[in-house]
Amino acid sequence: xxxxxxxxxxxxxxxxxxxxxxxxxxxxxxxxxxxxxxxxxxxxxxxxxxxxxxxxxxxxxxxxxxxxxxxxxxxxxxxxxxxxxxxxxxxxxxxxxxxxxxxxxxxxxxxxxxxxxxxxxxxxxxxxxxxxxxxxxxxxxxxxxxxxxxxxxxxxxxxxxxxxxxxxxxxxxxxxxxxxxxxxxxxxxxxxxxxxxxxxxxxxxxxxxxxxxxxxxxxxxxxxxxxxxxxxxxxxxxxxxxxxxxxxxxxxxxxxxxxxxxxxxxxxxxxxxxxxxxxxxxxxxxxxxxxxxxxxxxxxxxxxxxxxxxxxxxxxxxxxxxxxxxxxxxxxxxxxxxxxxxxxxxxxxxxxxxxxxx
Numbered sequence: 001x002x003x004x005x006x007x008x009x010x011x012x013x014x015x016x017x018x019x020x021x022x023x024x025x026x027x028x029x030x031x032x033x034x035x036x037x038x039x040x041x042x043x044x045x046x047x048x049x050x051x052x053x054x055x056x057x058x059x060x061x062x063x064x065x066x067x068x069x070x071x072x073x074x075x076x077x078x079x080x081x082x083x084x085x086x087x088x089x090x091x092x093x094x095x096x097x098x099x100x101x102x103x104x105x106x107x108x109x110x111x112x113x114x115x116x117x118x119x120x121x122x123x124x125x126x127x128x129x130x131x132x133x134x135x136x137x138x139x140x141x142x143x144x145x146x147x148x149x150x151x152x153x154x155x156x157x158x159x160x161x162x163x164x165x166x167x168x169x170x171x172x173x174x175x176x177x178x179x180x181x182x183x184x185x186x187x188x189x190x191x192x193x194x195x196x197x198x199x200x201x202x203x204x205x206x207x208x209x210x211x212x213x214x215x216x217x218x219x220x221x222x223x224x225x226x227x228x229x230x231x232x233x234x235x236x237x238x239x240x241x242x243x244x245x246x247x248x249x250x251x252x253x254x255x256x257x258x259x260x261x262x263x264x265x266x267x268x269x270x271x272x273x274x275x276x277x278x279x280x281x282x283x284x285x286x287x288x289x290x291x292x293x294x295x296x297x298x299x300x301x302x303x304x305x306x307x308x309x310x311x312x313x314x315x316x317x318x319x320x321x322x323x324x325x326x327x328x329x330x331x332x333x334x335x336x337x338x339x340x341x342x343x344x345x346x347x348x349x350x351x352x353x354x355x356x357x358x
Contacts, residue, residue, distance in 0.1 A: 007142060007143065009043055010043075011142065011143070012043075012044045012140070012141065012142045013038050013039075013044055013141055013199070014036075014038075014039055014041070014044045014138060014139060014140045014141065015036025015037050015038045015039060015138070015139045015141075015199060015200070016036060016037055016039060016094065016136045016137070016138055016139075016153070016358075017034050017035065017036045017037065017136060017137050017139070017358070018094075018131055018134065018135075018136050018355070018356075018358040019128060019135045019136055019137055019151065019152070020128060021126075021127070021128055022124060022125050022126055022127070022128055022133070022135055022152065023135065023151045023152035023179075023180075023181050023188055023250060023251065024151060024188060025137060025149060025151050025188050025189070025190060026137050027197075030190070030192060030193060030194060031193075031194045031195075031196045032139065032147070032149055032190075032193045032194065032195045032196065032197060033196050033197040034137065034139075034197045035197050035198045035199065035200055036137075036139045036195070036197070036199055036200065037090065037091075037200045037202070037358070038199055038200060038201055038202040039083065039085055039091060039202060040085045040086055040088060040091065040202035040203070041083060041084060041085045042084075042085075044140065045081055045082050045083070046081070046140060046148070047079050047080070047081040047138065047140055047148055047150050047177075047179075048079065048080050048081060049074075049077065049079055049182055050077050050078045050079065050080060050182065051072065051073060051074050051077035051182055052071070052072070052073040052076065052077060053070065053071070053072050053073075054070070054071040055069070055070045055071075056069050056070075056071075057069075073249075074182055074183040074184070074249065075182075075183050075245060075248065075249020075250075076182070076242075076245055076249050077180075077182030077183070077249075078178065078179060078180055078182055078242060079150050079177075079178075079179040079180075079181065079182050079189065080156075080176055080177060080178055080179075081138070081140075081150075081176065081177040082174070082175070082176050082177075083173075083174060083175060083176070083177065084172070084173075084174040085172065085173060085174070086167070086170050086171070086172050086173075086206055087160065087170075087171045087172060087173045087206065087207055088202070088203035088204070088205055088206060089203060089205055089304050089305065089307075089349055089350060089351040089352075090203050090351050090353065090358070091173065091202075091203065092160070092171075092173060092207070092307065092347075092349050092351075093111040093113075093349040093351045094134075094136075094358055095155055095158050095173060095175070096111075096113040096158065096236075096347050096349070097111075097113055097132075097134045097355070098134055098135070098136065098153070098154050098155040098158075098177075099154070099155035099156070099157065099158040099175070099236050099237070099238055100113045100114070100115055100120055100236065100238070100259070101120055101121035101124060101132075101133050101134060101154075101238070101256065102114060102115075102119045102120045102121070103131075103132055103134070103355060105354070105355070107302065107350075108352060109350070109351060109352055109353065109354060110301050110302070110348055110349070110350050111348070111349050111350075111351055111355075112346065112347070112348045113346070113347050114343045114344075114345065114346040114347070115236065115259045115261055115336065115343060115344045115345040115346075116338060116343035116344060116346075117259075117338050117344070120238075120256070120259050121133050121256060122255065122256055122257075123243070123253050123254060123255045123256065124154075124253070124254050124256075125243075125251075125252055125253035125254060130355065130356055131354075131355030131356050131358060132355065134154070134355070135151075135152050135153060135154050136153040136154075136358075137149060137150070137151050137153065138150045138151075138153045138177060138179075139193065139195050141193075141195050144194050144195075145192060145194050146192065147192070147193035147194060147195045148189075148190075148191055148193065149189060149190045149191075149193045149195075150177075150179050150181065150189045151179065151181045151188040151189050152179040152180055152181040152188065152189075152250070152251065152254075153177050153178070153179050154177070154178055154179075154240060154254065155175050155176065155177060155178065155238075156175070156176050156177070156178040156237065156238065156239075156240045157175045157176055157235065157236065157237040157238070158173060158174075158175040158235070158236045158237075159173065159174045159175055159233065159234070159235045159236075160172075160173050160233070160234045160235075160236075160309075160347075161173070161174075161231070161232070161233045161234075162207070162209040162212075162231060162232050162233075163209065163230070163231035164209050164210065164229070164230055164231065165230070165231075166231075168208075169208045169209040169210050170206050170207065170208055170209075171206070171207035171208070171209065171297075178240050178254075180242030180250060180251025180254060181250045181251065182249075182250070183248050183249050183250060185248055188248070188250055205304045205305045206305065207297050207305060207307060208297070209229070209231075209232075211297050211298055211305070212229065212295055212296060212297050213296060213297075213298065213299055214294060214295065214296035214308075215227050215228075215229050215294075215295055215296075216292075216293070216294045217265070217267070217273075217291055217292070217293050217294075218289075218291035218292050218293075219272070219273055219279050219280070219281060219284060219291065220278055220279055220280055220283055220284060220289075222278065222279065223292070224292075224294070225272045225273065225279070226272065227267040227268065227272060227273055228267060228268040228270070229265070229266065229267050229268075230266040230267065230268070230322065230326075230329055231264075231265075231266045232263065232264070232265050232266070232295065233263050233264045233265075234261060234262075234263040234309070234311070234336075234345070235261065235262050235263060236259070236260070236261050236345070237259070237260050238256040238257075238258070238259050238260075239256060239257045239258050239260075240254050240255070240256055241254070241255050241257070242254060242255075243255050259344075260335070261311070261335065261336035261344055261345045262316070262333075262334065262335045262336070263311070263313070263333075263334055263335075263336065264331065264332065264333050264334070265293065265313075265330075265331075265332045265334070266322050266329050266330070266331050266332070267329060267330050267332065268327060268328075268329050268330075269321075269327065269328040269329060269330055273330060281315075281319045281330055281332065282318065282319055284315060285315040285317070285318055285319060288314065289314070290312050290313065290314050290337060290339045290342075291312075291313050291314075292310070292311070292312055292313075292342065293309070293310070293311045293312075293313050294308070294309070294310050294311075295308065295309040295310075296308045296309075301348050301349075301350050302350060303350055304350060304351070304352065305350075306350050307347065307348060307349040307350065308346075308347075308348040309345075309346070309347055309348075310343075310345075310346045310348075311336045311344065311345045311346070312336060312337055312338065312339045312342045312343070312344055312345075313332075313334040313335070313336055313337075314334055314335055314336075314337050315332060315333065315334050316333050316334055316335050317333050319331065319332050319333075320333070
């Protein structure tokens with residue numbers, strides 16, 4: 001008789017826990033007792049093992065492949081996994097660090113990650129000190145005795161989005177995890193984990209677009225012009241690749257060849273941002289100008305649910321129009337670039353915990 005058990009989608013969860021050494025499993029036994037922070041996703045996607053499988057029709061076999069001729073190699077592969085969730089202070093700060101490999105803290109505690117062409121790691125591997133560089137163990141847990149642990153997790157890309165008319169205005173984040181540890185062994189990635197440790201519940205503090213008290217953008221040489229915003233999107237990618245292999249075939253190093261930040265901003269067409277003299281968004285595009293964009297959620301950066309984004313942007317195309325019953329809006333597609341002493345992108349998030357506790 002067939003098994004009648006049904007696994008509800010909502011019963012699956014996954015969590016992250018920062019590594020103390022690059023790519024090493026926090027618990028080497030099958031019963032992983034490490035506490036993982038549950039990630040606030042609606043549906044947890046399964047990690048995807050991208051390994052080498054080669055099926056060949058060899059001479060002498062006739063017209064049908066033989067199972068004995070299939071080659072499967074777990075060494076030298078990668079593991080990827082998509083994610084999509086509402087941003088919370090901890091998840092936003094940690095995923096920014098996982099994609100940007102840079103962190104500074106101040107106060108109790110303001111986390112800063114910037115893309116500036118100097119402080120972001122070109123490669124990581126080996127020693128981790130005070131949580132930097134940053135990589136994680138990922139626990140995927142559908143049921144007892146059926147879990148998957150992946151070590152050496154970073155983010156290959158991260159998208160941060162806020163839209164007044166979607167998701168109740170809550171800021172969301174999505175992207176993809178990446179690991180070069182594709183051979184499941186006890187010391188690193190592993191299958192059939194029971195995850196007996198305590199799971200930390202997902203945070204319930206969020207960011208809302210309607211709490212962005214500061215929204216300013218330069219236009220035609222006029223600094224810090226205030227705009228009315230419909231939506232924003234930032235995408236950060238690092239091009240991560242694995243390098244080398246140890247005796248298990250796992251990566252020895254990750255290399256980040258280029259940090260790229262692109263985005264889109266939808267703002268109202270008005271006297272501050274129009275097609276006339278002194279405030280012409282089209283002229284900024286034609287002139288190749290760089291503009292400073294500043295978004296602050298809340299009245300500062302000293303409490304949970306507050307954050308600040310500062311970006312030096314350059315339009316990548318003729319500003320488009322968003323037409324609706326609420327009026328005419330500009331759709332500004334851009335990339336973030338370094339300009340003198342101004343970093344290309346900076347995200348400051350208040351999260352009252354140290355990286356070492358993640």
